[in-house]
Amino acid sequence: MKIIVLIKQVPDTTDVKIDPETNTLKREGVESIINPFDMYAIEEALRIRERLGEGEVVAVSMGPPQAEEALREAVSMGVDSAILISDRKFAGSDTWATSYTLSQAARKIGDYGLILCGKQASDGDTAQVGPGVSMHLNIPQVTYVKKIEKLGKVSALVERMTEEGYDIVETPLPAVLTVVKEINEPRLPSLKGKMKAKKCEIPVWTAEDLSCEEEKIGLDGSPTRVIKVFTPPPREGGRILQGDPEEVAKELGDLLKKAIIG
């Protein structure tokens, strides 16, 4: 079975800090990483390949040239091959254009049984690309997958996480599955994987390679537009209560009374 894993390179938000002087994001030294949720998708794809005893895992990422690092990292974890979707024309893509572009890539790769991705990306947090890809390709989706119970050639039985627990869903294949943290524990790269990643060729596919319609990609293909970016007013620190434990506990209790009783 061919499994496509869609991954995104994002800034490591654990490193992101606000510069207190300019009140903007400090970007120096902020590393780029694979979107944490996509790591689970990569791991699941590798586990499926191990489970079936056969299969090919292809990692695909749409991004600027540096997104190649993320793809190489995926290869070092054991992914069979990787493709970078990159073109100046994709700049400014919102989730509609992105999911269209990625679906074109999936079409070009062809013959896939599953498309996996993380439930959302840690920079945009929209969770829209997975469903978008499923719609563009007109294949079923299951989102928030926390376990793949059974996997056959034409269908899969999965657990879809809900606020109260989970649903058990049977879906025909091919399908798009977006996965959550609960599904597995991603492996570390292996040395052999790292060496393969260093040497492997990662082709770059452009808008032309994907036969993308110009008006569906980049800024033009994006129905949404950012018109303003601002830093939120910092939440102000309040009072520090002083005194010995009994005193502060009482003071706090009284202060909270209104909020608690309502």
Added chain:
Amino acid sequence: MKETDAIIVIDEKCVGCTLCVKACPFGAITMEDKKAVIELAKCTLCGACVEACKFDAIIIQKKEEAKAVDFSLYKDVWVFAEQKKGEVQSVSFELLGKGRELADKLGSKLCAVLLGDGMEKACRSLIERGAEKVYLVDSPHLKAYQDDPYTKVLTSLVAKYKPEIVLSGATTIGRSLISRVAVTLRAGLTADCTGLDIDPEEKLLLQTRPAFGGNIMATIISPNTRPQMATVRHKVMKEAESDPSRKGEIIKEEFGEDALASRSKLIDIVEEMEETVNLAEADIIVSGGRGVASKENFSIIRDLALVLNGAVGASRAAVDADLIPYSHQVGQTGKTVCPKVYIACGISGQIQHLIGMSSADVIVAINKDPEAPIFKVATYGIVGDLFKIVPLLTEHFKKTLAK
């Protein structure tokens, strides 16, 4: 930079003040020979630099705007009312609250869309909360959420009735469903909005949401497509008041087997609610961090939560140290909560945790480290030993709340 690039710096106007460099959230701008240079590979055309430049030296060049579509046919603000097990979820009431505001500003109607099985009575609650019309689709196929039928039905309704704005809760259902509808309709969709407003001039929906884990806010519009779609998280907006005297219209729509068919099959629904108080819904949360140190000690956190009738939360550090299960984790990789009172005990307040709880009304921090970042966002802070203070608080509330 070529003249035909999507974004250009007009060198003659650039004075080298570096305001744009500082404004760029993607580190795409550097100074070369005192002129700003934008690295197109990193630029996402977000426009922050255009805003920041006092000299109008940066412009984003768009291709000719698509011929203005006549959007006058699109009217009304729609709220997708989510139901589970026949009950309308409270997030829908919050959306009706906001929707009313937006509808008023636009001078249009507020409507709700409800899909389910045997939901006619539930329409009443939507009307009481302000929906002037409720589009109801009742069918056994729609009893529980399934991607295909819900997508087809909602898409059809929107295509038929042409609402100007469609709002939905950013729940697992909402996010899965609305993304699909938006793609089919080629409509702009903004997820997890924390703010919604109407631009007075253009009458466009202004959708504000956090990015980069909440470090930056972005305002987004969907100028050239309709409807303008947005999802909003639970507990971000205020619920609409319920007024039993309100009147409204229920419009029933029927759909054939084709539209209601589903490629995937829902085999079972399993509930796994451990705690009696749902963390995401709770108004009061007492949370423990690594400072609580042991599983046994977490009982003092639970005790306080119990007395306050609140839920127990935890930081990732506490969950990773195996002090409490992951279902209690609050933060970037856990749950986002919006309680009235959030009491953080032994939690340092790393950004990943703050992302999950910083919208609480009142934040209380108890930590022995005076430098802990949590004190910067706490309404009330106590630098002290949580093992002494938390039990004292529990005692205090036992007495005062018992009255």
Added chain:
Amino acid sequence: MDYLLTEEQKMIKDLCRQVAEEKIKPVAAEYDEKEEFPWDIVKVLAESDICGVYIPEEYGGLGGGVLEMAIATEELSWGCGGIALAFAATGLGTYPILLYANDEQKKKYLPDIAAGRKLAAFCITEAEAGSDAGSIKTTAKKDGDHYVLNGTKQWITNGGEAEIYTVIAMTDKAKGARGASAFIVEKNTPGLTFGKKENKLGIRGSATREVIFTDCRIPKENLLGREGLGFIVAMKTFDHSRPGVAAQAVGIAQRALDEAVKYAHERRQFGSTISSFQGIQFMLADMAIQTEAARALIYSAARMIDAGCKDIAKISAMSKTFASDTAMRVTTDAVQIFGGYGYMKEYPVEKLMRDAKITQIYEGTNQIQRGVIASALIKEGLGKSR
């Protein structure tokens, strides 16, 4: 710091550091407390191809040498010196095979070790034969197509957990230094049993047991090299593994230094952080100087060995001696910098001090090492003065 490592060596270093930080460090205290064997970590090392770092490619390894082994050992030891031994002591037990096995033996045993499926252990020490390795009493008597082993080996790291044991036993007492031979013994061989797990001061995440041979029959094919080569096998094994022990020591020292620097920056007394006090600063500087010097000596020794130099005994012994003495000093100073907190088990440094001590003792005590170095110096001196 740029140690001018190759891409591959950097990869090994980075990956082992990742394993140390993400997988080993979080559980080190627990394994130290409970004295359990870290099979979980062995699994991670196996999956990441780290177990085969020093084993030739044709047997499934990465084909690295002593330097690669040292790099991996240092980083894993940074996470925990005890847990790292599952890997490092396997290296010690594998060197006899790497250096003296014939092709068939290598094909039989190395792939499993490289893949992390099996661990190894080296057995020479006995109750009455520590530094005086020549006094071992375990015997291996030829009996037709077999050898029969009798005797008890003491304090064997990975004893009881390893599948493959390389054993030095006396085949002909009369021949003295040429009377011992080296053998491979597999775990489930009848007649091979293990003593209780030793309760140790440090490296408690590793298993140390007696290995007992009672009429233990092994096929004659399990003889390594020829009869009589036993002590030479042992000596050459130690020459190759000493930089590994040194690396373990440097890993522990580096960790102690890192923790001390971090703590000094957090701890405030007299209105400022203690890192602003010269007394502390000078201590940290000395700790860093020694750790860096130890590392340089290890790399030097490892590079020489990997380049095929013949006279490696002296430099190998120097690297082990200096690194282990350094680790003891650095970890003790780290505890001192932590002050009262350093003495408490809740804080990580007391464990580091306990772990460091063994590096001055095993694989040849530092006294023996000094003897080796002195002998080499004298021999060289005699050679020069002609």
